[in-house]
Amino acid sequence: MGEVRVNKEKILAALGTVEEPDLKKDLVTLNMIRDIEVGVNQVSFTVVLTTPACPLKELIKNRCIEAIHRDCGDDIEVTINMTADVTSIRTNTSLLSGVKNIIAISSGKGGVGKSTVTVNLAMALKKSGAKVGIIDADISGPSIPIMFGAEDMQPMIAVKNGKNMISPISQFGIKMISIGFLTPADSAVIWRGPMASQALRQFFGDVDWGELDYLLIDLPPGTSDIHLTLVQTVPVTGAIVVTTPQKVAVADANKGMAMFNQAQIKVPLLGVIENMAYFTPAELPDNKYYIFGQGGGQMLADKYNVPLIGQIPLVQKIREGGDEGRPIVMDSDEITNSAFKNAAEALARLIAIRNAELPKTEKVDIV
Numbered sequence: 001m002g003e004v005r006v007n008k009e010k011i012l013a014a015l016g017t018v019e020e021p022d023l024k025k026d027l028v029t030l031n032m033i034r035d036i037e038v039g040v041n042q043v044s045f046t047v048v049l050t051t052p053a054c055p056l057k058e059l060i061k062n063r064c065i066e067a068i069h070r071d072c073g074d075d076i077e078v079t080i081n082m083t084a085d086v087t088s089i090r091t092n093t094s095l096l097s098g099v100k101n102i103i104a105i106s107s108g109k110g111g112v113g114k115s116t117v118t119v120n121l122a123m124a125l126k127k128s129g130a131k132v133g134i135i136d137a138d139i140s141g142p143s144i145p146i147m148f149g150a151e152d153m154q155p156m157i158a159v160k161n162g163k164n165m166i167s168p169i170s171q172f173g174i175k176m177i178s179i180g181f182l183t184p185a186d187s188a189v190i191w192r193g194p195m196a197s198q199a200l201r202q203f204f205g206d207v208d209w210g211e212l213d214y215l216l217i218d219l220p221p222g223t224s225d226i227h228l229t230l231v232q233t234v235p236v237t238g239a240i241v242v243t244t245p246q247k248v249a250v251a252d253a254n255k256g257m258a259m260f261n262q263a264q265i266k267v268p269l270l271g272v273i274e275n276m277a278y279f280t281p282a283e284l285p286d287n288k289y290y291i292f293g294q295g296g297g298q299m300l301a302d303k304y305n306v307p308l309i310g311q312i313p314l315v316q317k318i319r320e321g322g323d324e325g326r327p328i329v330m331d332s333d334e335i336t337n338s339a340f341k342n343a344a345e346a347l348a349r350l351i352a353i354r355n356a357e358l359p360k361t362e363k364v365d366i367v
Contacts, residue, residue, distance in 0.1 A: 006072045008036045011043055014071035018063045021056050022349055023356050027064070035081075043068065044079035050355075051213075052084040052129035053348035086130060086213035087352050089360040090235050095204055098211040099133070101351055102361075104230060104239040104260070104267065108252025110221040113275040114242040115143045116322050117312065117343075118218040120336075123329040124344035126173050130213040133168065135203050136178030137230065138220040139196040145180040148172065149325020155181055158208065165208040172330065175212065177203050197229035204233055214351075222252070223259045228364075231265055235361035238270040238354055240309060240347065245274060245296035257304050265364050270309070270350045272301040273343060277311035280335055288313075307350065310343025312336070 016028040027033050027047065036045040047064065049057060065078045088100035096102070105121075107114040118134060126132045136144035145151040148171040155177065156167045168175040179199060209215065217236075220226055230236065239260045243253035253272070260267045274297025278288040291314065301308040312318075315336050321328035328336045 006038050006043060006076065008038060010072055011036055011038065011045070011068065014067045015045075015064060017071075018060070018067050020050075021059065022353050023050075027060070041075055042077040042079070043072075044081070046081040046083055049082065049084040050087045050352035051348040052086070053125055053345045054084065054352075055342075055345040055349070057082050084129065087355040088237075089355045089358075090237065096209060096215070096234055099209055099215045100213050101237040101355075102215050102217065102234055103270070103347075103351070104217045104219055104227075104236050105242065106219045106227070106239055106256045106260070107221050107242045108254065108256045109249055110141075112221075112242055112244045112249055112253075113312070113318075114221070115147060115218050116318060117242050117273055117275055118216050119144065119147045119322070119327045120318075120329045120340040121344050121347065122174050122214075122216055123172065123327045124340045125214055125348065127329065127341075128344065128348070130348070131211060132173075133175040133209055133212045133215045134177075135200075135215065135217050136176065136180065137200055137203070137217050137226050139179050139199055139226065140220065142178045142180035143322075144176055144178045144218060145169075146325060147322045147327065148174070148176065150176070151180060151325075153181060155207075160208055164206075166202075166206055168207055168209065172327070175209060177207050194225070197225050200226055200229050201233055214348075223255060227259065231267055231364040233363065235363050236267045237351060237361055238268040240270050240273055241300070242273045242275055243297055243300060244276045244292045245290065245294055246292040247296065249292075250296040250300050253300055254303070257300065261304065267364070268354055268358055269304055269306045270347065270354065271307040272297050272304075273309050273312065274298070275312045276314040279314040282316065285335060307346065309346045309350070310339060312339050312343065 015033050016026050018027050032048050034046040061080050068078050086100050105118045122132045122134050136142045150171045153169050157164050158167050168177045241253050241256045243249045276292055279291045298308050318328045329340050
């Protein structure tokens with residue numbers, strides 16, 4: 001093997017030909033190449049991805065190696081450290097200043113598994129290496145505490161900068177807050193809209209969230225005061241809508257899509273997740289039975305020209321995981337793990353693309 005000497009400029013020139021598949025610009029222009037070190041027959045550097053959940057990391061890595069071997073010689077040993085810095089274009093405000101992306105998760109009607117999707121998306125993002133939090137904004141029907149096996153926990157109060165702040169519950173590495181942590185388990189929260197909206201504002205302003213890559217907002221079904229309070233209080237990165245394939249669910253989900261798409265709100269629609277897309281019995285893992293119909297999620301996505309982020313099967317273990325307080329993504333069930341992992345990766349990619357291509361997020365001003 002001959003001795004090959006290269007310099008940083010030559011390496012940068014080679015990597016300048018490698019395109020980030022989603023953002024359609026080269027890695028050098030996007031400032032994704034850091035810490036280049038060169039030696040005899042060897043080079044090392046870091047590639048900073050836009051999210052740790054990037055499903056294209058191996059593709060990007062291989063293209064970097066190919067470009068260096070092509071332009072600098074086949075004998076060079078290439079060492080690449082893949083890391084991530086989640087992008088954000090939120091305005092720098094004192095409210096949730098450490099949170100990079102706020103994602104609204106909505107549904108047109110109840111019973112479509114929106115909270116189940118929220119919980120497992122959060123866990124899948126956490127497993128990828130992201131810092132994740134959840135706000136349970138369904139004040140009248142909070143379910144996040146049960147799904148995390150945390151219904152008996154109560155948040156602590158700590159003084160920060162002279163103000164009493166609520167410390168969010170941390171379970172399985174996810175930070176979360178819910179009215180379910182603050183009220184007796186058997187009591188009904190019967191509040192008028194303004195009271196529920198004030199509770200949501202406190203979840204934003206009086207909770208010490210710290211640094212988060214993604215804060216998922218599990219909204220109540222339909223369109224309500226809570227939805228308006230959300231977009232008026234904090235700048236929302238984008239929204240996803242959860243539906244089942246059946247016609248009545250899609251019709252209601254359409255209203256949720258239309259709400260975020262209104263001119264005076266204009267929260268970017270990231271896509272649709274179709275839950276209970278098909279039934280797969282444990283004893284027949286290769287079979288799919290379309291109990292609730294087929295194609296409803298895709299039809300909704302097509303109508304608003306957004307992606308179908310994922311199709312989640314109707315599997316008994318998902319329900320058991322919710323009841324037992326252990327999200328199914330934490331276990332080894334291949335079918336559901338794959339579905340939620342793929343959906344989380346797709347969501348992370350869409351957020352990165354949204355942050356690169358669309359204007360910065362602002363609070364909505366509705367009189």
